[in-house]
Amino acid sequence: xxxxxxxxxxxxxxxxxxxxxxxxxxxxxVGAKYGLRMVWVVALGxxxxxxxxxxxxxxxxxxxxxxxxxxxxxxxxxxxxxxxxGSFLVSLFTVAAEIGGVAMAVELASGVDRLIWxxxxxxxxxxxxxxxxxEHMQQAFGLAxxxxxxxxxxxxxxxxxxxxxxxxxxxxxxxxxEAAPTYFFHAVALFxxxxxxxxxxxxxxxxxxxxxxxxxxxxxxxNTLLGFPLGGLLSVGIAGAAAVVLAPLGVRxxxxxxxxxxxxxxxxxxxxxxxxIGIFATTFGACLETALSSGYTLAQYFGWSWGKRVxxxxxxxxxxxxxxxxxxxxxxxxxxxxxVMLTELSLIFSAVALPLTYLPVLMVxxxxxxxxxxxxxxxxxxxxxxxxxxTGIAALAAIPLSIATGAGG
Amino acid sequence: xxxxxxxxxxxxxxVIPIVLAGGCGGTTGEQLGVTGLEVRGGVxxxxxxxxxxxxxxxxxxxxxxxxxxxxxxxxxxxSDAAGLPGARAGRLVSLVDEATRHGQxxxxxxxxxxxxELRATTAALTRLSGRLDAMGMRP
Numbered sequence: 001x002x003x004x005x006x007x008x009x010x011x012x013x014x015x016x017x018x019x020x021x022x023x024x025x026x027x028x029x030v031g032a033k034y035g036l037r038m039v040w041v042v043a044l045g046x047x048x049x050x051x052x053x054x055x056x057x058x059x060x061x062x063x064x065x066x067x068x069x070x071x072x073x074x075x076x077x078x079x080x081x082x083x084x085x086g087s088f089l090v091s092l093f094t095v096a097a098e099i100g101g102v103a104m105a106v107e108l109a110s111g112v113d114r115l116i117w118x119x120x121x122x123x124x125x126x127x128x129x130x131x132x133x134x135e136h137m138q139q140a141f142g143l144a145x146x147x148x149x150x151x152x153x154x155x156x157x158x159x160x161x162x163x164x165x166x167x168x169x170x171x172x173x174x175x176x177x178e179a180a181p182t183y184f185f186h187a188v189a190l191f192x193x194x195x196x197x198x199x200x201x202x203x204x205x206x207x208x209x210x211x212x213x214x215x216x217x218x219x220x221x222x223n224t225l226l227g228f229p230l231g232g233l234l235s236v237g238i239a240g241a242a243a244v245v246l247a248p249l250g251v252r253x254x255x256x257x258x259x260x261x262x263x264x265x266x267x268x269x270x271x272x273x274x275x276x277i278g279i280f281a282t283t284f285g286a287c288l289e290t291a292l293s294s295g296y297t298l299a300q301y302f303g304w305s306w307g308k309r310v311x312x313x314x315x316x317x318x319x320x321x322x323x324x325x326x327x328x329x330x331x332x333x334x335x336x337x338x339x340v341m342l343t344e345l346s347l348i349f350s351a352v353a354l355p356l357t358y359l360p361v362l363m364v365x366x367x368x369x370x371x372x373x374x375x376x377x378x379x380x381x382x383x384x385x386x387x388x389x390x391t392g393i394a395a396l397a398a399i400p401l402s403i404a405t406g407a408g409g
Numbered sequence: 410x411x412x413x414x415x416x417x418x419x420x421x422x423x424v425i426p427i428v429l430a431g432g433c434g435g436t437t438g439e440q441l442g443v444t445g446l447e448v449r450g451g452v453x454x455x456x457x458x459x460x461x462x463x464x465x466x467x468x469x470x471x472x473x474x475x476x477x478x479x480x481x482x483x484x485x486x487x488s489d490a491a492g493l494p495g496a497r498a499g500r501l502v503s504l505v506d507e508a509t510r511h512g513q514x515x516x517x518x519x520x521x522x523x524x525x526e527l528r529a530t531t532a533a534l535t536r537l538s539g540r541l542d543a544m545g546m547r548p
Contacts, residue, residue, distance in 0.1 A: 111470030249453040250548025
């Protein structure tokens with residue numbers, strides 16, 4: 001019963017943990033704009049994150065060390081520095097976007113301006129990281145994050161034309177009257193939201209924190225291969241709700257209040273309460289993960305003592321890194337920067353950093369010195385290579401598309 | 410060096426046209442269309458909010474934030490429309506002003522539960538939506 005419970009909890013946590021502010025915003029935006037025409041992008045991103053998260057999990061379970069720790073050793077400090085710079089900056093940006101998301105969720109619940117909630121959100125994040133055990137933190141916010149399934153319920157309650165939705169879901173191209181660059185900008189952003197770099201670093205460092213070993217390989221694989229695809233369905237639910245309620249009205253999504261609107265229209269107060277719990281849990285959970293990821297990457301590159309289990313007195317620089325990331329994020333959001341725009345920017349920078357993140361993972365997962373008989377097989381390598389090419393294309397296209405479309409405007 | 414030469418040529422060839430295309434923007438008519446659709450979307454959100462506000466237990470804080478966000482959108486749409494030439498742009502500005510008045514009224518009504526006034530606001534927003542339709546501002 002205990003292993004089954006561990007797997008169930010792990011899968012559910014991965015489902016809820018998959019969604020963050022990037023998925024919430026981008027799924028709402030593309031749902032209102034294109035209906036379900038970008039389901040293929042979600043599927044592409046989910047397969048990609050499964051491929052690389054599985055590799056990262058395997059690396060930590062066999063070697064006992066997180067990926068970033070090995071990247072520096074395997075590729076040398078210079079290459080690892082490029083990896084660090086890309087991942088760390090993207091993580092910082094993402095922490096800011098997530099804190100903005102937390103503040104917006106509380107604003108929607110209270111009606112009090114989001115800027116009031118930014119500092120408390122950062123402080124609460126720091127306290128939770130400091131006081132709550134790693135597995136409790138992951139499970140609590142992952143499970144509460146499942147509440148965003150209410151968007152799928154809202155889609156169903158709106159009584160959509162399922163045939164029309166199905167027809168949209170199998171289309172790969174934009175509707176005739178929509179500009180192709182804008183469509184591909186959103187495709188890149190949505191893809192990056194599924195494959196956000198911090199996920200791999202958090203996943204592998206978290207594995208080290210939980211002291212995964214060879215016997216945890218199966219649990220790790222089930223969590224990844226079931227949890228992330230089910231999490232992808234939550235994203236599709238958000239897009240579907242926007243497609244059914246907002247698209248026919250011609251509402252363009254550029255605020256979180258509009259993303260919640262389909263739930264309010266179809267399910268009323270009860271639905272809104274559930275949706276806000278889900279949004280708070282997913283954004284706050286992701287805020288903790290990204291802040292920790294910032295500390296992990298810094299500490300692992302510079303060889304500092306690290307880990308949430310290791311107290312601040314024994315790993316002061318790691319804890320300072322985490323607190324510093326939260327502080328910088330709070331200051332950025334407190335300037336009044338629009339969290340939705342911050343999210344779009346963080347997704348574009350994520351897209352640019354994708355190959356920098358995933359190439360070293362692929363290289364380390366191929367190294368028999370670390371992984372022995374559990375090094376990548378032909379299937380993992382083929383998929384890894386295909387995704388490296390896709391992330392390369394996304395990285396090259398991200399900035400030009402962003403400039404050309406005014407960030408998807 | 411020679412190996413990366415084709416790449417060096419290909420990247421600017423791909424990037425420059427995209428950037429230039431983005432920098433050019435659209436014609437006045439297209440810009441007016443985009444602004445009009447933004448306004449129309451905002452009016453539709455206000456209409457939904459006015460309808461939801463008549464429920465027995467409306468999510469008042471969420472609706473209030475929604476209205477506030479729409480008022481921000483309308484304010485920026487007004488600036489955009491006011492910068493465009495022509496009578497249609499002028500007409501759009503006056504419709505935006507009307508939508509803003511309804512939005513402010515709606516914000517004041519939220520939570521008070523005056524269903525009659527909320528119904529009147531919904532009707533006014535429906536008429537406004539129809540006038541935007543008549544201007545060709547429809548999704």
